[in-house]
Amino acid sequence: MSKNILLIGTHWGDEGKGKIVDVLADNAIGCVRFQGGHNAGHTLVIDGETTILHLIPSGILHDNVKSIIGNGVVVSLDALLQEIDDLESKNIILDNKLFISELCHLILPSHKNLDIAKEEKLGKSSIGTTGRGIGPSYEDKVARRGIRLIDFRNTKILKDKISNIMDYHNFLLKNYYNQPIVDVEKTFESLVDNYEKIKKFVIDIKPLLLNLTNSSNVLFEGAQGAMLDIDHGTYPYVTSSNTTFAGLLSGTGINVNRINYSLGIMKAYTTRVGNGPFPSELLNEIGDNLANWGGEVGATTGRARRCGWLDIKVLKNSIELNSINGIALTKIDVLDKFEKIKICIDYDMDDNYTARNIKFMEINGWMKSTVGVTKFNNLPKNAQKYVELIESLSERPIDLISTGPSRNDIIEIKDIFV
Ligand code: IMP
Numbered sequence: 001m002s003k004n005i006l007l008i009g010t011h012w013g014d015e016g017k018g019k020i021v022d023v024l025a026d027n028a029i030g031c032v033r034f035q036g037g038h039n040a041g042h043t044l045v046i047d048g049e050t051t052i053l054h055l056i057p058s059g060i061l062h063d064n065v066k067s068i069i070g071n072g073v074v075v076s077l078d079a080l081l082q083e084i085d086d087l088e089s090k091n092i093i094l095d096n097k098l099f100i101s102e103l104c105h106l107i108l109p110s111h112k113n114l115d116i117a118k119e120e121k122l123g124k125s126s127i128g129t130t131g132r133g134i135g136p137s138y139e140d141k142v143a144r145r146g147i148r149l150i151d152f153r154n155t156k157i158l159k160d161k162i163s164n165i166m167d168y169h170n171f172l173l174k175n176y177y178n179q180p181i182v183d184v185e186k187t188f189e190s191l192v193d194n195y196e197k198i199k200k201f202v203i204d205i206k207p208l209l210l211n212l213t214n215s216s217n218v219l220f221e222g223a224q225g226a227m228l229d230i231d232h233g234t235y236p237y238v239t240s241s242n243t244t245f246a247g248l249l250s251g252t253g254i255n256v257n258r259i260n261y262s263l264g265i266m267k268a269y270t271t272r273v274g275n276g277p278f279p280s281e282l283l284n285e286i287g288d289n290l291a292n293w294g295g296e297v298g299a300t301t302g303r304a305r306r307c308g309w310l311d312i313k314v315l316k317n318s319i320e321l322n323s324i325n326g327i328a329l330t331k332i333d334v335l336d337k338f339e340k341i342k343i344c345i346d347y348d349m350d351d352n353y354t355a356r357n358i359k360f361m362e363i364n365g366w367m368k369s370t371v372g373v374t375k376f377n378n379l380p381k382n383a384q385k386y387v388e389l390i391e392s393l394s395e396r397p398i399d400l401i402s403t404g405p406s407r408n409d410i411i412e413i414k415d416i417f418v
Helices: 017-027 077-089 109-125 134-142 149-153 155-176 184-201 205-215 245-252 285-293 312-322 381-394
Strands: 004-009 030-033 042-046 049-053 066-069 098-101 218-221 261-267 270-272 306-308 326-330 340-349 355-364 398-402 410-412
Touching: 004 017, 004 245, 004 312, 017 042, 017 218, 017 261, 017 326, 017 398, 030 205, 049 077, 066 205, 077 184, 098 184, 098 205, 109 134, 109 155, 149 155, 149 184, 155 184, 205 218, 261 312, 285 306, 312 340, 312 381, 326 381, 340 381, 355 381, 381 398
Parallel strands: 004 218, 004 261, 030 066, 030 218, 066 098, 261 326, 326 398
Antiparallel strands: 042 049, 270 306, 340 355, 398 410
């Protein structure tokens, strides 16, 4: 029987999904992105070589895996071409391996300008977006004036659509944001040029998805994390897509019954990039140590990530939102040097998103290296206890533990394909 697995970040993104997808892709024939865009940053380290993916699914480094970009993803042609170039320069073949839904909406250059102008205008209350044009592109999708890849079939109609949408963007840029406008003719020409280069990857993904999910294991790779979901996250400090299970369904069009397992990807502590509530945040030396030892710098924007103890309340919410069956725990090695480790188990949130009555549990650290450990029994006893405590608090099994950045630094407790 084939097993189709959803992999979803349990908190605010950067949980290490890319690596887990890459590890599981050994046993898969398909890997699918279903929402977000090149705001994501998935870091893969293989034989010491680092590859950072933003838009292309993390299964791409495997020869036998078909990588699919679902209709829920917003695509910047510039970013896509850049990523294709990077992969091809590493001799990774994409023909017959990369497929992009013709229903994907575009991120236009003016979307990026609007994103940046909007954030600037918000000043202190800005969201802290990645500045990639994600929000404005989804806005246009919902407003029913977006441009889709399928529109390139008829360049005459496309030109009208681009002129219309960009007239609107330029009106906003000039009159509302007081910013320079974007040249419509040049944009159109460059889009058509760029499309020609990626056209061979653009298809109706539905038959391929049905075929793959019928025949063997397919991974559905979430981007960002559950608390950045436009509906269920810490609104307005969220991204503009459904980062939760629901996003998989709308972002690919496949039937929910085809998904056999939902794997929550969770870091052994919590991080967040950008603004917004973060109850277990540590604005002290411990937070600094987590950031330094964990290399907590955004893979997309290079921004420092905010750090705090693991937030179990968020995890429980995420389990419900995403029907999570099991957990992949990442970066446990970052906790190796802490004498005491805390877990945030509860708090109240007021109307201003200020957390009150924050409750923690504390355990003794293990003060030994866990880097590269591949068997649960070889973890220090207190690290084992930490894992078991998370399992008992969340009532979910921990199926995998990542013990370092490399593909091989992994404890596979359970074969989730069985
Ligand atoms: P946007 O997705 O660029 O609109 O940014 C909205 C919020 O989501 C900001 O707080 C970003 O920092 C955050 N965000 C977007 N993509 C990621 C990601 O891949 N990892 C972590 N945070 C992200």
